[in-house]
Amino acid sequence: MHNPKPSQGAAALSLFCLHCLGGSAREWQGVERELGAGISLVGIDLPGFGSAADVPGYSVAAMAEHVAAQVRAAAPGRWMLAGHSMGAKVAAVVARQAVAGAAGLEGLCGLVLLAGSPPGPEPMSEERRADMTGWLDGDAAHRATQAREFVAANAVTLTPEARAAAEVDVLRANPAAWRAWLQSGSREDWAERVGVLPLPALILAGAEDGDLGPEAQRRLMAPHVLTAEHHDLPHARHLLPIEAASTVARLITRFAALPPGETQPPRIPPHYRALLESGRTSTALRDALLARVAPEADTRRAWLPAGAYAVLEAALDRVIPQSPHARIDLAARIERSLAEDAGDGWRFADLPADAEAMHQALLSLDALGRLLHQDGFTGLTDAGRDTLLHRVADGQAAAAAPGLFDGSQMALWFQDLRAMAVKHYVGHPATLARMGYSGVASGGDGPRKSGFTRFGIGEREAWEPVALAGEAP
Structure with a gap:
């Protein structure tokens, strides 16, 4: 799928989009219709899904190479990579190749990660994994039932047309690719190889999503990007490009709007600034830290x-x-x-x-x-x-x-x-906030210092900051 708006001419930004398990590039059609001018959306079907149902190569490495080959063929200038669920894990691996200087992948300037399966093993109970593995086996009636249940469980509200299209995509999937992701791909551990990507990221989560909701995105996905803008979408579960297409398009358009080369200083998160300005931090230390910003x-x-x-x-x-x-x-x-x-x-x-x-x-x-x-x-x-x-x-x-x-x-x-x-x-307070460093609050100015009372392994004070990992300061 590649349908730039006629008024765009040569797009300033190419957005390559990867789909979820059981999805296809068609899931991005609603987003594409509402993207801002200057963004050309290119949907890619991963091996075993959509129009690539007969394409072999179901490991994360094979899927990443499939995507990289299509990016190279398109020869984009400035581009971003969007990954939904399964596609987010593949996107992270491709991004690592790009930032490492892989030929033909120059120009990557950001990531959009929707309900992303993280670079490490995807959180899922073994019971549920085993149950889902056999969903596309059996006769046509059985498969149709499982497709309906899968789509219904992963969205709050869909139009009848969108629901039918999503169910068809599930049924188009190659059962071997479906099983391979559940049994192997989702378990692959790329966390160390992906590391921390020096790229800005837009991380979206459905507020009513289960395994890959807001908490999982902050804990498992955000640590792998240098800076992240988070949005939790209310009244949405897992099929974000379909059930929240307008919101997703608006957020991507805004995220992509920062001109190349324009820089912004890091911000101190409100919760950390409140700690700096509290009675737990001495005036001298507070002044020294704030001078650094x-x-x-x-x-x-x-x-x-x-x-x-x-x-x-x-x-x-x-x-x-x-x-x-x-x-x-x-x-x-x-x-x-x-x-x-x-x-x-x-x-x-x-x-x-x-x-x-x-x-x-x-x-x-x-x-x-x-x-x-x-x-x-x-x-x-x-x-x-x-x-x-x-x-x-x-x-x-x-x-x-x-x-x-x-x-x-x-x-x-x-x-x-x-x-x-x-x-x-x-030493910058925004970095200290990302680290969750609490040593700034070792005492105030008065004779009675308000310091720490809990010193056991794994114990935390109620007021202590929590590490934000990859979250934007």
Whole structure:
């Protein structure tokens, strides 16, 4: 399914959409009709379903390769990937390939995950899994009954036409693909391989969904994306693209509207700001933390030459990848601390003072790019930058030119750079909130400190923050 609106011309964004178990690309038709201008929706039938019912390859890896091949064939510029339920797990694997620099998958700029099956094993009771496995076996009457019950159980309200189409899609599924997902695919554990994707994500859940509802999305899906915008859709269960097409289209249109390159600073969640402003946090600590989110903290001093500063930005983007939807300007903060000589007071004996070391190392890194990859560091692909930085970290990269660092010095500098980046990133209150860090509330200003009373393993104070994992600060 690929039907761009005639008024769009060449779409600014391609949205590749993957369906749920027993679904097909047709489930996205209602969403497509209401998407904003500039978004071209491309529905993909996964192997064993819809028009691909006869296509083999039911493992998560095989389905991901099927999707990647279709993205490559379309050769999109700027694109997003949407995955519904089963499709969300496949989308996460494809996204990992894209951010790792797989050829033909360049330009991925976001994920839309609806009632997503997580990268790890999908939560489902073994009794229910065993029952569902045989639903598409048996005669036609049995299969039709199971299809009706499946669709009815996964939606609050559907029009008769939508209900009939959803039931037909279930019956179109290859029984072997249906069984393979329930018995194997949904159990596959890709959590470590997917890791944390440096992409913004829109995560939608039906408020009345069971296994893959709001709680499961926050606990199992959100930790795998750098920043996430969450929406729980009321009066909806699992078939979100069908039963809530208008809402889904509106949320996707808004999510996709952030222009490429436009950045936004991270926000402190209301519950964490309330903790900072409570009597449990001292005034001095509160002021210090809130100063870290002031606009001037992300304003560069123009102390480094523009070329060197661009190299610093590019290197930091590989050390701690961030989303433009919630970005801490690490380069500006590091440059400011160096300009103000606000370091930690020590340095490696083989390196000059911090400020001089930074300038010299950035010149060396750019020279290394030209020496080893025939281009300056900022001109390299992400994969090229990663390769070079790995060599730097191992002490195997030296520019071999007067006035530039040798391999050992570059390794020491890169160790310092990573420490500075982590210090500024983790020390930001929005990051502390995502971590659920409660150490900010170790006492207020008065003589009687309101600290901790529960110290057992696994025990928490009622007021302590909970880690937000991948949820947007």
